[in-house]
Amino acid sequence: MTLKRAAAITGISEMKPTRSPDGKSTLGIWADVSRKAILDAGLAIGDIDGFLIGQPITEQAQMWPSILGEYLGINPRYGNVVDLGGASAAGMVWRAAAAIDAGLARAVLCVTGEASDVETFYTPRPRRQTQQLPYREYEVPYGPMGVNSGYALIAQRHMHEYGTTSRQLAKIGVDQRTNACANPDALFYGKPLTVDDVLASPLVVDPLHLLEIVRPCTGGAALVVVAPDMANESPNAPVWLLGAGESSRGMMLSQMDSITTSPITEAAPKAFAMAGVSHKEIDLISVYDCYTITVLITLEDAGFCAKGKGGPFVEEHDFTYRGDLPLNTHGGQLSFGQPGLAGGMSHVTEAVRQLQSRAGERQVKGCEVAFVNGNGGIMSEQVSLVLGVS
Amino acid sequence: MTQMTAYEKPLPAPSEVSAPFWDGLKAGELRLQRCGDCERHVFYPRTMCPHCLSERLEWVTVSGRGRVYSYTIVRRAMNPAFSEDVPYVFAIVELDEGPRVTTNVVNCTLEAVRVDMPVKAAYDNVTPEIALLKFEPA
Secondary structure, X not given: OOOOOOOEEEEEEEOOOEOOOOOOOHHHHHHHHHHHHHHHOOOOHHHOOEEEEEOOXXXXXXXXXXXXXXXXXXXXXXXXXXXXXXXXXXXXXHHHHHHHHOOOOOEEEEEEEEOOOHHHHHOOOOOOOOOOOHHHHHOHHHOOOOOXXXXXXXXXXXXXXXXXXXXXXXXHHHHHHHHHOOOOOOOOOOOOOOHHHHHHOOEEEOOEEHHHEOOEOEEEEEEEEEOHHHHOOOOOOOEEEEEEEEEOOOOOHHHOOOOOOOOHHHHHHHHHHHHOOOHXXXXXXXXXXXXXXXXXXXXXXXXXXXXXXXHHHHHHOOXXXXXXXXEOOOOHHHHXXXXXXXXXXXXXXXXXXXXXXXXXXXXXXXXXXXXXXXXXXXXXEEEEEEEEOO | OOOOOOOOOOOOOOOOOOHHHHXXXXXXXXXXXXXXXXXXXXXXXXXXXXXXXXXXXXXXXXXXXXXXXXXXXXXXXXXXXXOOOOOEEEEEEEEOOOOEEEEEEOOOOHHHOOOOOEEEEEEEEOOOOOEEEEXXXX
């Protein structure tokens, strides 16, 4: 099966991330970004007939498609919650295209985001254990620091196997910060950073420093995926799905064959093959970056460099919007902020913006094809996309 | 390492399937499931072998020896119950029998911990009912 050009993204909307909810609710944020994305796509409320929604991290409820549909006044004929963690947004894009390809819907609204309080996120009250999930039985008693400690274990092992250095990892965050300084919506706009700044920030979970770790915040994003005939009537240049691949593995690092190689090795080749595009044709890399090590492993496993050579590759390339290999031009989540699953969607919305030449000061010249990767859990769920305007 | 005050950290809730593992730790030995068909050791305890779907899992006592596969030093507690413990070592140990386990490396300095370091099981009786599987330098 191919989904190449089965559907296109025509409208996007993204809230400027904030450090605290400031009175906003998750549902209110969803409604706001949904409305703006529908209008951006040049559609009316009655045109939307499908919903894909990302499960909020801090707000648990069931039947989100009904809740959002009621609020917006839309009765979808296709609706799901997509539960792939940070890969959910990228996963929604191909699921929407597949639903459209199957005739289940014509215009699918994909929504993520939440009202998340950073202080609350970092100081959760110990919760009573009521579910016998393996990670609660075999990991939580040993004191993991959320997922931070998991990515630290990955970084430590990568350093051991391949000689990767903290200086190389830090450079990823620094280039992304340069990009964020050209993005007024970024949480860390106007705050340039050097490699020495990153290395001088406190070690939180060795070998990861504070400035290599994503900042959870409040925000939201939505996008509209439509059928080809609707795409051709869009006010914006349609951003076509050219290729998609997905691959997941277990949740606990202890259960994985290798923690330094991810399922991106399966997802990315599928996306490139479906698109019929080579790495050299990629004008923008927009990939999940909850930590610096996430980006480095993604570059290796997606085939932009050989396995284990991510460190030298990072040193050799300029990832800024004016560089030889523009990467996470919105700043990445490390500098843009991580508003729940909308952090994952930010990589899609930025690719759409760049491909539609709507990225302002940070516009990449001649941006026609983008590679997007979503990552969920601790390098568990992986979704790779190739998007293009031609 | 036994606490004099009430133990406030999260505890495992052993199930019918996992009870032999936790009972073993309490008795000071490491018990794993081993598949009667593909002969591989299995961790964590399951009702079926994740390598071959066999239900012929039997409990065996293993060496408790292994090597550090990876580790980190947690310097800030996310769960306040661990705030008096920071900094501490959170690690994955690869057992000589194959499976990897999430654990803490204890009874050594933070600086002494290395990837590939040989370790052996250290049973930490955190409550009268529960012992956790930790590791120390071999």
